[in-house]
Amino acid sequence: MEYSSDEESGISESEIEEYMEKPYQALRNGSYKVRNINGTLRCPFCAGKKKQEYVYKDLLQHASGVAKGAAHRRAKQKATHLALAKYLTVDLGNGAAQTNQPPEPEPQPTxxxxxxxxxxxxxxxxxxxxxxxxxxxxxxxxxxxxxxxxxxxxxxxxxxxxxxxxxxxxxxxxxxxxxxxxxxxxxxxxxxxxxxxxxxxxxxxxxxxxxxxxxxxxxxxxxxxxxxxxxxxxxxxxxxxIVNEAKQDKETLVGKLANEIDMNNQTLDEMQSKFNEKTLSLSRMLEEKDRLHQAFYEETRKMQRIARDHVRRILEEQEKMNHELESKKRQLDWRARELSKREVLTERERQKLEEEKQQNDERNNSLVMASMEQQKADKNVLRLVEEQKREKEEALKKILQLEKELDARQKLQLEIEELKGKIEVMKHLGDDDDAAIQRKMKEMNEELRQKIEDMNDLEDMNQTLVVKQRQSNDELQEARKVLIAGLLDLLQSSRTNIGIKRMGEIDDKAFLNESKRRFTDEEALVKASEGSSLWQENLKDPAWHPFRIREINGKTEEIIDEEDEKLKQLKEEWGDEVYKAVTVALQELNEYNPSGRYVINELWNYKEGRKATLKEVINYIFKSLKSLKRKR
Missing domain, CATH: 3.30.70.2890 (XS domain)
Structure with missing residues (x-):
């Protein structure tokens, strides 16, 4: 019978002596068969081995050798063979010696x-x-x-x-x-x-x-x-x-080869484990590279969108200012014609007309000065637009160069890891005396050193490009802020498709329309103002975050949580129009200023209800300038 159990499937080196008693008792009570029918001995713990006919001395040598074997042998295997050696020494010592003694020679030897x-x-x-x-x-x-x-x-x-x-x-x-x-x-x-x-x-x-x-x-x-x-x-x-010596030499050679095979298998297992770890590490690096590349691409698109919106607002402000100037000029011209008609009136009226003419001249001079200032502002706007366009092109060039350097760096890292793997394989499997292998390993080490130096150079260049790219982004953001500040009054006072919108500010018209349906005209203004002010303050509260996460096409986004208690109360108290105005302002704050939760200015396309692109703002500025030149 075979002696095994689940609790004995794995034992440590320190438990070998304790575990030895169980197979030893099994050997003594006959659970393990040691003797063959022909009187030879066998090892009951090596059932799969070809040789199962030992003399007493050889079997004792086999059991002792396995019990004191190499470190790669399992502790259980050592314990069972230690028990067999003890059984042969204590229980079979005399009987086996007598059994293995050669028989009395007969008169005619074989x-x-x-x-x-x-x-x-x-x-x-x-x-x-x-x-x-x-x-x-x-x-x-x-x-x-x-x-x-x-x-x-x-x-x-x-x-x-x-x-x-x-x-x-x-x-x-x-x-x-x-x-x-x-x-x-x-x-x-x-x-x-x-x-x-x-x-x-x-x-x-x-x-x-x-x-x-x-x-x-x-x-x-x-x-x-x-x-x-x-x-x-x-x-x-x-x-x-002679036969026994040949067998013994063969068994010694086979045992030595078996030990070498076990050691080689163990080395190969360790190398396979290291190879799997390196492969997993490389896979994670590639995934991280893809994620960073995607994030970089998204950030670039966002920067371009913001720049387009900024220029659009500038152009809208310019167009609005030009419309205002034209309207004031027409009004002054009309008044000048009216004054000319009244020159035939009385002296008093003439004096009055002279005074009005004088005032009109002063206003005309003011308008001329304003027109000159407007021209200067137009030049400044064009200069800002050109500078922003140039900086954007430089930033895009740096971004493309950075992507190329990143790809080259990843390729070098893969080549370096592959060379390291080859060198490790050649170290474990190559013959130290093989001059060709030594030369190959030396060449591979030199190639590995060169690639590591190349990767370090790419790393330095990559860091430089990242710093420059960040500086360009900061300059673009600063230019955008300056452009919005310069065109703020112009675009807000004009009735054009391109303007500056206060993102996160509730539309008062929704509260006013709902108040007019419920109250008198005098009460409606007060109620609308109170409701708008109250909910504008609620939007500024960072502790109130009525959003939930959902996943669409593998991407997550935040949407309004319609089950929020405050929003449900707002919808019941004021209706759908006010509810929509508040949620729109809430989404704008969450997109443009989620941390500060205060209103910020943004270039806006009122015709399409979205952020204006840089192209739209630039087109608007140039159209306004051309229209102003034609009118002059």
Whole structure:
């Protein structure tokens, strides 16, 4: 069975010793199976591993290694293997040792228990000198060529000068291919009845043929040069020993590779987390940039609208003043003609006429002076309009340049973050000894440094442009105030489509019309004045904010809260016309002066009931000037 629960799914390093007792008791009562059917041991906590056949020593080494493993291993995994190590040491120590002891050797050992000389070697004896060539004794190249079928690595010769014979040791590869070649080498001699067994039988009179076999323990322990050489260069091993050593080396390599893979996976997870954080940060930066760009665009449009309204009011004031001058001139001309008709009257009347003429002349002079002053005012207005137009163009150029610098800055920031990400990836995955990667990282670091310097330069330029843009906005706002102040009397006294409206001021006509319907003419004026004054004071109260928020096409705006108690009382007491006049003034205050809540002047298009644009005001001024010149 597997031992797990929800409350044990996550434990800290400090709880390992405490948690170890639970799996240890489960091992003791048999809940975990440690022994296989064939008598080998298994790790019940590594069920997914391929190898599940351990001897006692290997399983104890596995459990101890995992229990003291690297920091990336989970605490629960360490605790379970610590319990397994304790169980093997305390409960299975003696029994396992006895179980893993090799059985008593039988008279005929199996192939797995035969002791071979390691590395694989073959023995050749009874090498006699050829009477014709004399090469068989001393020439190892000859024997390499003779036994080339079995792919020997080298041949070592041992000569016996007094007997004119020699012995040889043939070296084969260490792997299983070498073992196979050594077996074939031995079978070759067995087939020709020149094996070790035959050599032992024919040793006294062997003849001229050579004998050969696969070197084993008898050769390793034999007296003579071959025995000394084998003991010096090699050792005795069974096939089982060699297989187990190969397995152990393979498992060690696999474990090392598994640890490296775990560390690399952990590093990749950390890099992925950092990459996600950088991506989220960049997304937020882009969203903030879009929001700032939209706000900047809206503010620019608002500034343009305000400038257009300002110029429109100036032109309306100019036109109104020109109309007044023309009206006064016509009136004076008429009076001059009337005085001329009365020149035939009595002396007294003549004197009176002279006095009136004198007064008329004085008035004419005053009008001429006023006309001259008006011309000067016209020039000043035109100069202000030209200056405002020029400043607006400069401000727009600076705005466009600022947007380009902002886009370039955002692009540089994205490139810098991308370079940083590449450098981090190359630091974690690249080989420190790879010169090409080192050069690439050096180039990328240099490119990153250059881009950071470029971004700093753009940041400085951006700050300069922002300061200049703010200065331009302040100058435009100041020019607008001066223009409204200069045209205030002119546009307010004229009956034109373009004029100056007091934003946030209640229209008295609504109260007067409603009072006339309810009271006499004398009472109506008093009631209308009292009602208008009272509600004008209510509008100035900053604590009264009868608005609610609504969202249209993804944008929020403030609208009048019709459920407000004061507004409901106003509608019941005075009616819809007064209610509309008060709410219009309230909306104007909320738009133009929400913090101060007092009336301010604004250029206005009375014909269309909206703020006048700068174009309308300029057109009005130029039309007024052209009309005045034609009349003169």
């Amino acid at each position: 192939e797995q228990e035969v002791l071979y000389c390691w590395p694989w070697v073959g023995v050749v004896v009874n090498i006699v000198k050829n009477a014709e060539t004399g090469k068989q004794v001393a020439d190892s190249g000859f024997w390499m060529k003779t036994f080339s079928k079995y792919k020997p690595l080298s041949v070592e010769l041992f000569c016996e000068e007094q007997d004119q014979t020699a012995q040889a040791v043939v070296h084969f590869e260490k792997g299983w291919t070498g073992f196979k070649n050594a077996v074939e080498f031995e079978k070759y001699f067995e087939a020709g009845r020149h094996s070790r067994k035959q050599w032992m039988a024919d040793k006294e009179s062997p003849g001229s043929g050579i004998y050969g076999w696969f070197a084993r323990a008898d050769d390793y322990h034999a007296e003579g040069k071959i025995g000394d050489y084998l003991r010096q260069k090699g050792e005795l091993k069974t096939l089982s020993d």
